């Protein structure tokens with residue numbers, strides 16, 4: 151009887167040690183995981199929705215910074231598929247040119263409207279990447295992350311969780327050929343792989359052939375190469391919740 155008891159206790163003890171070990175390994179793995187915060191700005195629901203299956207194929211969760219007065223069917227569909235709905239003002243307005251009252255209407259009041267419809271907005275991207283220190287101070291009372299649109303910034307996940315963060319456009323207009331785009335993506339992935347736990351913000355608009363879009367082929371190249379390198383696609387909200 152006593153022997154059985156000791157054996158049972160030993161099994162429980164080793165099981166606990168094993169579980170704690172696995173938790174620790176998982177935590178270290180998670181902290182060292184590199185990532186890309188891929189985002190799409192403005193409102194291009196039809197174009198974006200067409201690529202939901204492609205995102206799924208590469209297990210890529212992305213953030214859509216939308217211009218909208220209230221949540222649309224697209225917003226609910228995107229959340230259902232694991233993506234984030236974030237905000238980009240109602241009318242795509244340059245925030246540095248408007249009054250505080252207009253800032254409230256364009257960027258703060260919609261948080262309430264979306265919340266009433268079941269969507270919690272916690273990330274915001276500045277139209278045209280135009281911001282100021284005063285705007286940051288005001289908006290950070292309501293949003294966790296404010297995203298710019300001009301720079302390539304490889305940072306630790308903690309930096310991406312709160313405050314103003316930069317992001318780089320990978321729209322077609324910046325590349326003269328697919329080769330140039332691919333070379334750029336290869337160099338970003340190589341840099342991420344050298345910096346354990348690092349993340350970078352990249353964004354585009356619609357998916358297609360226009361200047362301020364990314365072609366479907368280029369998007370797939372990015373998803374595929376990141377996947378092969380073991381780089382994860384995070385939404386902004388996902389990092390905020392960690």
Ligand SMILES: [Zn+2]
Nearest residue numbers: 191192277278
């Ligand atoms: Zn925009």
